[in-house]
Amino acid sequence: MFTSKSVAVCVSVLTSGSAALAQSPQFGQSIEPADIAAWDISIGPDGAGLPPGRGTAIEGEAIYVAKCQACHGDRGIGPSVVLAGALVGGMGTLAPDKTPIKTVGSYWPYATTLFDYVRRAMPFQESKSLTADEVYAVTAYILDLNGMVGSNDVIDAQSLPKVRMPNRDGFIPFPRNPK
Amino acid sequence: MVGKTHPEPGDPAAGNGILSRRIFLEGALVAGATSAGLSRGSAEPLTVQPWMKVPGPGFGGYGQPSPFESKVIKVFPPPPNPAGVGASRTPLHMLEGMITPSGLHFERSHSGVPEIDPDQHRLVIHGLVKRPLVFTVEALSRYPMQSRIAFIECGGNSQALNAPQAQPLNVAAIHGLLGCSEWTGVRLSTLLDEAGIEPQARWVIAEGADAAAMSRSIPLAKAMDDALLCLYQNGERVRPSNGYPVRLLLPGFEGNMNVKWLRRLKLTADPAMTKDETSKYTILLKDEKAWQFVFPMEVKSVITRPSPGLTLRGPGFYEISGQAWSGNGSIRQVDVSADGGRSWAPAALQGPILPKAPVRFRAAWQWNGGPAVLQSRATDDTGMMQPTRAQFGDERGLRGVYHYNAIASWRIDEKGEASNVYV
Numbered sequence: 001m002f003t004s005k006s007v008a009v010c011v012s013v014l015t016s017g018s019a020a021l022a023q024s025p026q027f028g029q030s031i032e033p034a035d036i037a038a039w040d041i042s043i044g045p046d047g048a049g050l051p052p053g054r055g056t057a058i059e060g061e062a063i064y065v066a067k068c069q070a071c072h073g074d075r076g077i078g079p080s081v082v083l084a085g086a087l088v089g090g091m092g093t094l095a096p097d098k099t100p101i102k103t104v105g106s107y108w109p110y111a112t113t114l115f116d117y118v119r120r121a122m123p124f125q126e127s128k129s130l131t132a133d134e135v136y137a138v139t140a141y142i143l144d145l146n147g148m149v150g151s152n153d154v155i156d157a158q159s160l161p162k163v164r165m166p167n168r169d170g171f172i173p174f175p176r177n178p179k
Numbered sequence: 180m181v182g183k184t185h186p187e188p189g190d191p192a193a194g195n196g197i198l199s200r201r202i203f204l205e206g207a208l209v210a211g212a213t214s215a216g217l218s219r220g221s222a223e224p225l226t227v228q229p230w231m232k233v234p235g236p237g238f239g240g241y242g243q244p245s246p247f248e249s250k251v252i253k254v255f256p257p258p259p260n261p262a263g264v265g266a267s268r269t270p271l272h273m274l275e276g277m278i279t280p281s282g283l284h285f286e287r288s289h290s291g292v293p294e295i296d297p298d299q300h301r302l303v304i305h306g307l308v309k310r311p312l313v314f315t316v317e318a319l320s321r322y323p324m325q326s327r328i329a330f331i332e333c334g335g336n337s338q339a340l341n342a343p344q345a346q347p348l349n350v351a352a353i354h355g356l357l358g359c360s361e362w363t364g365v366r367l368s369t370l371l372d373e374a375g376i377e378p379q380a381r382w383v384i385a386e387g388a389d390a391a392a393m394s395r396s397i398p399l400a401k402a403m404d405d406a407l408l409c410l411y412q413n414g415e416r417v418r419p420s421n422g423y424p425v426r427l428l429l430p431g432f433e434g435n436m437n438v439k440w441l442r443r444l445k446l447t448a449d450p451a452m453t454k455d456e457t458s459k460y461t462i463l464l465k466d467e468k469a470w471q472f473v474f475p476m477e478v479k480s481v482i483t484r485p486s487p488g489l490t491l492r493g494p495g496f497y498e499i500s501g502q503a504w505s506g507n508g509s510i511r512q513v514d515v516s517a518d519g520g521r522s523w524a525p526a527a528l529q530g531p532i533l534p535k536a537p538v539r540f541r542a543a544w545q546w547n548g549g550p551a552v553l554q555s556r557a558t559d560d561t562g563m564m565q566p567t568r569a570q571f572g573d574e575r576g577l578r579g580v581y582h583y584n585a586i587a588s589w590r591i592d593e594k595g596e597a598s599n600v601y602v
Binding site: 128 | 314321372373374384393394445449453454458465475
């Protein structure tokens with residue numbers, strides 16, 4: 001037989017045990033969104049996250065020649081670095097039985113991705129060094145070479161998400177992802 | 180014939196010399212298998228070597244492989260590509276078991292390997308959370324940890340087999356973007372719960388601290404299921420080339436999503452459509468459409484021995500050894516063939532058999548010295564079987580680059596040389 005005292009001890013042990021379980025470790029430090037801003041470089045396909053600034057293809061050409069062309073080739077064709085791939089051309093090469101040339105113009109579904117990637121990863125030897133205006137301008141230049149925008153079109157946070165990429169509807173979900 | 184219902188060890192189990200796996204399962208003697216082509220004449224007299232007579236060197240702070248193993252190294256293309264862009268490959272043909280030595284684990288990087296001071300490193304969780312949080316590496320190290328053995332396979336592994344003609348490449352060059360480690364770290368779900376997930380959140384954008392700030396969108400469901408923030412690899416801190424001081428592990432998902440040097444996790448309602456989930460790692464099909472967000476590395480296997488560069492030394496007994504894995508679960512069966520897929524026999528699977536981890540398989544083979552085509556074919560516990568190259572191409576074509584998982588073939592010629600072929 002248990003005495004009432006021993007039962008009370010058992011209950012007390014169980015109670016303190018569950019209280020300890022409920023207290024999960026918390027070692028993260030809170031941070032204000034303003035203090036994350038320097039790191040928050042993600043841009044959504046709707047343009048969310050695009051910074052203030054503007055640029056045109058005319059302005060972007062000089063930046064491209066100075067900072068990009070050595071690897072990516074003259075006017076985005078014939079890259080000297082194989083992995084860089086062509087940035088321009090390849091239209092129509094996704095058709096059945098053709099060898100695809102997947103460029104910004106022929107394959108990329110969103111123009112915002114170009115801004116996002118140039119800002120985070122380019123120029124290769126000094127990434128994150130371009131100003132927002134310079135990223136907009138070089139983005140405009142590559143879109144212009146692909147015939148997506150005009151040479152004097154102003155590309156900014158409002159206009160960039162509206163650029164319609166030819167392969168925008170070229171992607172379908174993989175049918176065998178885990179639920 | 181009087182009822183001999185079970186094959187004996189050493190009995191043929193499939194065409195062209197594949198023997199019963201009971202040799203491995205029971206450790207039995209190989210009755211019919213001999214090394215007929217090898218001279219089994221007397222050995223040389225034994226001599227006392229110099230290292231038997233004088234003391235060797237003393238202790239070292241960190242062990243190194245024998246200098247006689249200096250050829251067991253990762254392979255990577257020489258310049259002109261900028262250093263650190265591209266991949267180095269695991270020398271699968273020189274390794275055994277299921278674990279990849281940390282120093283030989285393949286690496287894929289987009290802007291070299293960053294030298295990160297762990298005291299200066301930060302991981303931030305923000306976006307659709309109630310409390311944006313920052314973690315130091317020291318803080319991450321204080322959470323309860325978990326270990327699991329898991330493979331990581333680059334989405335671009337084996338892409339050489341999409342080529343119309345079989346290329347003269349070895350197993351490292353074709354399949355070497357595969358590694359397996361014991362990973363230890365903190366469950367991502369623990370930290371997301373601490374930050375408090377807003378109900379609209381569906382995706383997590385993961386980003387590295389490398390100069391390319393490599394970035395991928397991950398389904399929140401995966402992050403909450405079995406994602407691990409890894410601090411340790413095979414018992415020691417994660418190697419810089421594999422993401423020091425902290426990397427994301429998404430068991431079974433394509434390598435590119437397992438973001439290294441992890442610095443930021445942003446919860447969002449929709450994917451970011453980053454460069455690597457649009458222009459890369461999408462699979463262009465036979466028509467003009469492409470599969471996007473192809474997450475699991477589906478069931479696959481490869482024979483690592485014999486394979487190109489490992490010349491057979493005359494007819495006789497050989498062990499066929501390889502790895503099989505599935506991003507959807509555990510390996511249930513591996514079949515091997517020595518006649519290009521005309522006949523198959525089950526290989527022995529060496530435990531432990533773990534979900535989303537490679538299994539070492541072994542088969543016994545009596546090579547008669549004639550031409551042979553060695554193949555392996557894995558089936559996982561979802562019932563999915565590795566397709567033939569023809570079946571693979573029928574479904575998606577051969578323009579997709581990524582996630583190639585069809586049966587691979589090594590031809591053995593009369594000289595015992597192995598080569599990559601299509602059958």
